[in-house]
Amino acid sequence: MPPxxxxxxxxxxxRRSDVWTNRATDLLDRVRQxxxxxxxxxREHSALTAELIRETRHHQTPYVFVRGVFVGGFAELDERERxxxxxxxxxxxxxxxxxxxxxxxxxxxxxxxxxxxxHRPTEE
Numbered sequence: 290m291p292p293x294x295x296x297x298x299x300x301x302x303x304r305r306s307d308v309w310t311n312r313a314t315d316l317l318d319r320v321r322q323x324x325x326x327x328x329x330x331x332r333e334h335s336a337l338t339a340e341l342i343r344e345t346r347h348h349q350t351p352y353v354f355v356r357g358v359f360v361g362g363f364a365e366l367d368e369r370e371r372x373x374x375x376x377x378x379x380x381x382x383x384x385x386x387x388x389x390x391x392x393x394x395x396x397x398x399x400x401x402x403x404x405x406x407x408h409r410p411t412e413e
Contacts, residue, residue, distance in 0.1 A: 305330065344359075
């Protein structure tokens, strides 16, 4: 398993020459969250690429981990930021899956429908 550390807020495994890696680190800088960047082009980290692909089934940089859990690349990190999910939380226990459900303040109730001519639904 890649050295994903659940004690760190975020880790970005990528290449400095990659635009999506740079966007991921820029986003983390902008939201002022601490992260560790691992440059996969560096000799000491060159073997990590194959391991990251095998463990994540993701073939493009960056590989972004939040609290030790693989979240995806830049697009997934950006989505979490837009949904307000990049907050500094305590580490979660390994093996647990987090499900986030965006709720409404009031419950949605569908309007009552009845079958009109030719069996097309119409509003009452």
